[in-house]
Amino acid sequence: MNGADVFWLFQVLPHPDESLGHFLGRFRRANDLSRLGLAELLSVSGVMVRNWETPSRQRPPSSSELESLSNGIGVNRETLVQMLPPDSSQLHLGTRLCPVCYREVPIHRRAWQYASVERCERHQQSLRWQCPACGTSLRLPALWESGICEHCWLRFSEMTDERSANGRAQ
Template sequence: MMEVQPWVFHVQAYPQESFGHFLGRFRRVNYLSIKTLAEHLGIRYEWVAAWEVPSRRRNPTELQLIALSKLVSISPQQLQQMLPPQQLHLATRLCPVCYIEAPVHQAKWQRAGIDVCDRHQLPLLSACSACGTGFRTPALWDNRECEYCGLLFEEMTVG
C-alpha cells in the first residue's frame, strides 16, 4: 500500500511574529488563496481575509484557532499569542533593526501608544524612509521591500 504524503508545507512561526504575517507566509508557501484556506477550515472566506488585516478587528474564534492549529501544526495557544493587540495602531509599522534579526512583522509593533522599539529604542517606521510610501498589510509582505521604490525593509533608516 502506498503511503499518502501530507500536502501542507509547514511554516515555522518566529517569536513575536504577527498572526497576519504568519498567515500570509503560510498561504504563499502552500499556494493557497484566502478562499481555499477558508474552504479547508470550513468557514467563510471573508473571515480569513479579515484575519490578515488587523484593523478589521475580526480574530478567529476558539474553534477556528483549533482548526487552523491542526492545519498549520502550531498550537492554538501560540496562534492566540500572535493575534493583534487590543489597542491597535492602525498604520502598519516596523523596526528595521528587528527586521534584520528576524524578517517578520512583529505583533508588538502594532500596539497603540507604543512608538519606539522596546529592544533598540528606535522610532517605529510607518512608511518607507526613502519615498514615504506607507507599508502594506504584513500578510502581503512577500518581497521584504517597499512596494513603491523597492528599498529593502532592513535597509531603511530611522531618523
Template sequence: MLPRYQVNSASSSPVQPWLFQVQPYSEESFGHFLGRFRRANHLSSAHLSAMLKQRPYVVSYWETPSRRRQPDASALQHLSQLTGVTVECLKSMRSPPGTKLHLLTRLCSCCYSESPHHRWSWQVAERSHCEIHQHRLLEVCPDCRSTLQLPSYWQTGTCDSPTGRLGQRCHLPFQEMSVAQKPQKS
C-alpha cells in the same frame, strides 16, 4: 473546462491532503504568519477561509490588524490542525483583547534585520518606538513615502509600492530603512 471536485474531509480515504508546515517566529504577528503559511502552500486568503469552513473574506480580515477580527475557538482549533502550530502559539501571535492598535502597518528596520518577520507589538497604539532599539517605528517607506503593506504581503522584505515612475516598484529593502529611523529622545 475541467470539472470541479469537492474534497470530502469526512471520507475514509487513505489519501490525506498535506500542507507545508511553517514554523512561527518569536513574537510574530498573526497576519504575517498566515501570509507566510498561505504563500508556502500557494493558497489565497479565500481558499484558506474555505478550508477552515469560513466565509471567503474571513482570513483576509484576520490578516488585517486594524479590523480587530479574531478567529473563534473552533476556527483556531481547525487552523492549528492545518498549520501544525498549537492553539496556544496561534493565540500568542494576536494582540491581547482590549489592546488599541495603530491603524497603519509599522516596522522596526533594525529588528527586521535581525529576524525578518512582523511583530504584533509594533502595532500597539501606545508604542511609537521599538522597545529594543529605541528607534521610532516606521509607517511609510523613507524612499517612496508610501505606507507599508499589510504584513501578510511581506514576501520579499522590500517596499512593494508603485513609485509612479512608469509603474515601477520601489523595492527598498526593509533592512536599509534603518537610516530613516530616529532614536527616541531621552
C-alpha cells in the same frame, strides 16, 4: 476537504512574537495557497481569513475558528492565541516595523501593533509606518513577500532612523 486531512508540503512554524497576519501570509505562500484556498481547506469564508490577516478590521478568530485554524495548519492553539493582535483599544491601525529587527529576522512582530509603542525597545529605532524614501504606507504584513517598499523598492531593513536623518523624508 478538512484542513486536518491535508499533508503540507511545507510546514511553516511561527517565530516568537510574530503577528498572526504575517504568519498566515508566510504559510499561504509556502504552500501556494490564496486566501480563498486556505479558507476552503479550513471550511471558513475567505472574508474570515482576510480579517485574520488584517488586524485593523478588529475581527480576530473566535475560539472555534482558532481550533479549526490550529487543526488545519498544524500550530497549537495556545501559540496562535499569543499571535493575536492587541484588543482594539490598544491597536495601532497602520502597519509598522522596526527596520533593524526586520534585518535580523524578516517577520512582522506582534509588539509593533500596540498603539502605545512608538520605538523598538531593543534598537531604539522609530517604528516605520511608511517608506522614508517615497512616503508610501507599508502593506499588510500578510503581503510582505520580498521585504521591500512596493513603490520604490527600498528594503525594509534599510528604513532606519539614520536614513531619514540623511535627507530622506519620513
